[in-house]
Amino acid sequence: MSEPLLSVQDLCVSYGRVQAVRGISFDVAAGTLVTLVGANGAGKSSIINAISGIVRPSAGTILFEGSDITRTRSHSLVPRGLVQVPEGRQILGTMSIAENLQMGARSHTSGSASAIDEMYQRFPVLGERRKLPAGSLSGGEQQMLAIARAMLARPKLILMDEPSMGLAPKIVNEVFAVIDEVLAGGTTVLLVEQNARRALQAAQEGHILQNGEIVRSGASDALLADDDIIQAYLGTG
Numbered sequence: 001m002s003e004p005l006l007s008v009q010d011l012c013v014s015y016g017r018v019q020a021v022r023g024i025s026f027d028v029a030a031g032t033l034v035t036l037v038g039a040n041g042a043g044k045s046s047i048i049n050a051i052s053g054i055v056r057p058s059a060g061t062i063l064f065e066g067s068d069i070t071r072t073r074s075h076s077l078v079p080r081g082l083v084q085v086p087e088g089r090q091i092l093g094t095m096s097i098a099e100n101l102q103m104g105a106r107s108h109t110s111g112s113a114s115a116i117d118e119m120y121q122r123f124p125v126l127g128e129r130r131k132l133p134a135g136s137l138s139g140g141e142q143q144m145l146a147i148a149r150a151m152l153a154r155p156k157l158i159l160m161d162e163p164s165m166g167l168a169p170k171i172v173n174e175v176f177a178v179i180d181e182v183l184a185g186g187t188t189v190l191l192v193e194q195n196a197r198r199a200l201q202a203a204q205e206g207h208i209l210q211n212g213e214i215v216r217s218g219a220s221d222a223l224l225a226d227d228d229i230i231q232a233y234l235g236t237g
């Protein structure tokens, strides 16, 4: 088997006495969408923030393309192709859509005007409204802007923290359609979600988190077809 794009080994994250992540391991193969699902407080954001260099792990190893990035800061990871779309999106509402994209583009060379134009083609709603404040976009559109901004770095791996949070079901579908497109364009995706069923439908592989530990892992299809898992973790709906 070829080397995974990302390999997380025995990762632990603590905040003082709170052990948020307790020795988890998983791999992400290039070209796939892998999801970590779990309830509020299960440790999903801590894992993704540790991978992207925002939070310092207390133990464990993180390999990206075979190189140890366990203690590499996020600004050094972006040019290497590892980018995070943050939870809550961090869109600057009073700045225009164009300015938000230009700001995102400043940190890397690939963020040229033509790269921004490419994003306007991919996300026409952003192009049509480029001069308007980003705060005038709907929640789903703001999520698209956040994804477009991250895609300007031409990442190999994009980390997404609950992109469907707070969105109406129809808009959730639109955001997942964008995620499918990102994947189809060749970018590998690690997605953390509370919306377990929807995330597993989009993913090839899933890991179910509880109290900072992985309690079940497998092909998404198999997890979704397992009645015990559905009852225990995904609700019966």
Ligand code: ATP
Residues within 6 Å of the ligand: 015, 018, 019, 020, 038, 039, 040, 041, 042, 043, 044, 045, 046, 047, 194
């Ligand atoms: P959510 O969906 O609420 O973001 P999550 O699954 O992403 O949940 P984390 O945010 O990683 O979970 O939190 C895991 C545990 O760590 C929780 O008990 C949380 O209260 C705690 N925690 C997270 N960040 C901090 C922090 N900065 N300081 C102290 N405790 C924290």
